[in-house]
């Protein structure tokens with residue numbers, strides 16, 4: 113099947129009619145349709161299907177010959193999205209995995225090692241707030257007990273959501289056997305920046321991932337009337353929150369890092385009332401851990417100072433943290449060599465975005481291929497990659513799978 117046919121078959125699933133953005137949240141109807149799409153395409157290719165205990169999907173191209181038990185070559189990415197996300201972030205890697213298998217089979221390639229396409233669950237943390245949930249559970253970085261207590265915006269627990277989707281939350285947790293069967297993981301992903309465009313390359317190789325984390329700031333003040341409460345009498349949590357947003361921008365610029373408040377909830381949220389509380393989420397990323405911690409401390413200090421000035425309480429909670437990742441240099445060199453051998457120039461790039469490959473890299477050799485994103489826009493309906501570049505990504509992935517799974 114051509115890449116375009118495969119791509120088009122997934123495109124309508126979970127797309128909002130108004131924004132054109134995707135809402136593919138874990139264990140919802142849209143997610144079920146994505147899972148069904150994955151299973152359909154695995155069946156069409158006679159790949160063996162597996163849903164692991166953490167809700168991650170696997171389509172296995174088994175090999176008849178005996179192979180070393182730790183040599184499975186895995187590719188794939190995720191199918192879930194951020195609110196109103198783009199079409200490419202995640203799905204491009206899964207679609208390219210199936211397309212690369214089609215390409216290899218059309219060439220008559222017979223793998224010496226098993227190959228699998230995986231789709232990891234809740235990578236964006238769009239529903240339960242923890243990014244890379246499926247791979248964190250798989251690798252044991254996140255304990256099942258902590259995961260089961262996660263709630264979505266409507267108070268539904270992960271356990272209930274999984275049960276509703278026909279999955280058993282009792283099976284959550286580290287899967288040593290599955291991890292030990294993997295020789296290498298290569299995730300193909302749209303670039304979330306425009307570095308490749310600047311370099312004139314359709315595909316690139318990831319060097320590593322910046323350390324990053326999410327912090328929740330709870331500002332608690334006092335609800336009051338917007339029309340009768342004198343300015344001097346107010347304890348308005350919106351004011352220290354606003355000062356903190358500006359301080360985060362300043363701190364990010366000072367540390368050559370990134371800090372973003374992308375989600376904020378004002379409670380109770382009346383248009384003619386001073387709110388009682390503001391909850392806001394800080395996403396912070398930096399080239400190294402020391403810079404990240406210095407930046408976040410600076411933001412916290414600014415929040416506390418501003419809160420004190422307005423008679424507001426502030427509490428800061430760390431929701432998730434991912435240390436820096438340096439992808440396996442030997443695997444990276446092997447990818448670069450194989451691609452260069454086919455005349456494909458793939459520059460090596462760092463990234464500020466987290467990925468399942470970054471979580472898996474702590475346990476096994478992992479690597480990433482990036483596909484050019486001319487505008488650099490991601491996590492938005494405007495996210496785009498040219499069809500020719502997507503095809504180039506499939507060709508590059510096929511070269512890599514051939515290199516790793518061949519004799």
Ligand SMILES: [Zn+2]
Pocket residue numbers: 190201202235301467
């Ligand atoms: Zn992604």
